[in-house]
Amino acid sequence: MTNINFSRLWGNAGRLWMGVIAAVALVVGVLVTLTEGASATRPVDIGDAESYGVVAGVSVNNTNLTTVTGDLGISPAKTLTGFPPGTINGDRQLGNATAAAVKADVVAAYNDIAGRTADATVAAQLGGTTKGPGLYDSAGGGFAINGTLVLDAQGDPDAIFIFRADTLTTTRVSNISLVRGAQADNVFWQLSDTASLGIYSTFRGNVLAQRTVTVNFGASVDGRIFSLNGSVNTTGTDSIPATHIAIPNDPPTATTLTSSRNPSQRGQPVTFTATVVAVSGQLIPAGEVVFKDGSTALGSVFLNRTGRAVFTTSSLDRGQHRIVAVYLGGDTFDHEAMIHHAPSKSDPVLQIIN
Structure with missing residues (x-):
């Protein structure tokens, strides 16, 4: 079970409510009967990109305090700005052969997802819903998260969740909650256009977008941010805690x-x-x-x-x-x-x- 990260905003009071809300989310995960999704969705192989928190095709640009925990790669370009004041706890591969190989693995994973058949087509607004394992297409062309999206692995830690759309937009203080064995490593967002993660949002999973991915002020990402043919733009905070992108490392x-x-x-x-x-x-x-x-x-x-x-x-x-x-x-x-x-x-x- 993964809890909502309200402590970034509310301190001790946030931590108290975090436990209460997470407990409610778990009960929902246990009792709900899901009709969408499929537990047999096969894994997605990201190859050598597994150790990378950020990969971009054009550039990675940052302002103020952002922490990337994991490697960072750019290919075929090599423009990296804003580090420092941002920090990268990992290797930097910029416009070289290593970055090209990692990028190729991201492209292969993107194309793998693109060639699969969806298990369900669902409403664009994912906030306030619970989803089981499976591959989901958007009925509206894009996905949005306003509130909390609960991903319920239904007792299978190997369960795969894939969301496929043109765009993804998460609102301020939105959240993705993982329950009953769901793992951030096994959540994928395949987007033919852009993604924008809202201010102080808590996001989990791997973004594979064709174009620009924006990580806004104070957002916390448990997963990876990949832009195949665009840039990754991060807005850091003025003080600790920083905007954060971290590969899952439980x-x-x-x-x-x-x-x-x-x-x-x-x-x-x-x-x-x-x-x-x-x-x-x-x-x-x-x-x-x-x-x-x-x-x-x-x-x-x-x-x-x-x-x-x-x-x-x-x-x-x-x-x-x-x-x-x-x-x-x-x-x-x-x-x-x-x-x-x-x-x-x-x-x-x-x-x-x-």
Whole structure:
């Protein structure tokens, strides 16, 4: 679950409301029955562009304080302005062979999406809606986000979301909320024209636009900004926090699964315990774990304060069952900082029911 970043505006009060609103979003994600989208949407390969926060064809231009966490590339041109005062926490590849190769991978990803068949055509206004996995075309030619767009992976951290349109416009303080395993790495915005991300907006996903992409004052981007044949223009802030573009880099986790009794008798309760730990550091992950029998979800439980989720069932039929626990990722407070842990899946437990 990923929370709305109101703390950039409201300080401690924002952080309080952030938790309340995120909890409501999660409940909505659990209860809503979606008819749009398709869970089988295949991944999008961006190749060597994976480490790049910004790629442009013509130029990258910045004013004031903007931070790019990730590499930056420009091809075939090489015009870079406004860094400093902006900062780039990564390599700069400007008009060289490396930039050309990265740009080619972005173009290939764009063309891959362009050649796919949409799962649904939806209204241009995405704010106030919840979308499941799938490829969405815009009924109006462009997409807009006014308010919050909730992307619900429905318990699958590998779920892919693709939005395809001419343009994308997000309004001031708009937000994209990722729930039930949705990952910014798996969200793509393919645009035949331009994109504009609003003042203090919170944006998640990868923008692949043909023309100019504008990132406005105070916007926070968890993803990547690619302009194939245009420029990326960023307006930084006058003070910290800066306008921010960062490639997704959630701390990895590991999930293990045990069974209370194996083999067991049909109708006899069996308890499965999933334990989720951070690969590094002492912070205990929080969030939801889905227990699956093959591809069938048996149920879900939230981690307790020790990082364990306990699920009991007596509904398994006779035979062998490959049970896995899927941690969907989640937010944990580290003092005042919010850490979003990456999802992980356990090795299967072969449960035998006699």
